[in-house]
Amino acid sequence: MNRNIQSIVVALFMLAGTASAANAQTAAYSAPAAATPTAGYAGPSSAGGYAGPSGVGVTTVKQLLATGFDDQYATLRGKLVRYIGGKNYVFADSSGEMRVEISHKYFPNSQTIDANTLVEITGEFDREFVGQSELDVKQIRIISK
Template sequence: MKRILIATALALALGFAAAGASAQYTGPSAVPVMTVKALQADGKDDQHAVLRGKIVSSVGDERYLFSDGTGQMKVKIKARLWPAQKPVDAQTTVELVGEYDKKLIGESHFDVKEIRLQ
């Protein structure tokens, strides 16, 4: 009987943990929505930002070309971040949440932490 109670408690705890892991916050954020032009001109290394626009092409190795109408920037998106519920193409408007990786030498890019479909 004791084993059954422990197993049940463990199953419930794991179930609640899994349910919490899939929840997402959708309210307001202190991280600003920025344009590519503004981020490239004034952005600091490791600055958190949100970009809104379209992923226009793949350039290989988890890197994509992103455009928001003010400019274009390479973004790095890990495979696990792509939304499973809907495919993303060059016509899909997205919000990319992440950090600006500003390079002194070489090409700067935006390191994506989350993709939101619009």
């Protein structure tokens, strides 16, 4: 019985820490509201980086959600159509939509991305068996405005 109570207390502290971190992120980040995705975001990014060919081929949202595996690196080409809070956006291509998580540090420096900007995103796929799978984006490249 004592071990169960201890596990519950630890879980509550972990949840409280996650909520505090989420609140801190929300307070420090002023992104467009979900109702106004065309405002875009112009955020900091490290200058430079690798721009050559990649072994990670471009796939589609539908294909990634159907056959992707946890921790797989994937590249998608489409648009960030909606901001949904925190680091989360809805990404869409011609095959469908999915949730993506993008830290502000990965947005291109001094360039605004809105719902009409064609981008290529690369990141780590987080396969969820309960809940929504998402792509944890590590790189954004603007294809066209």
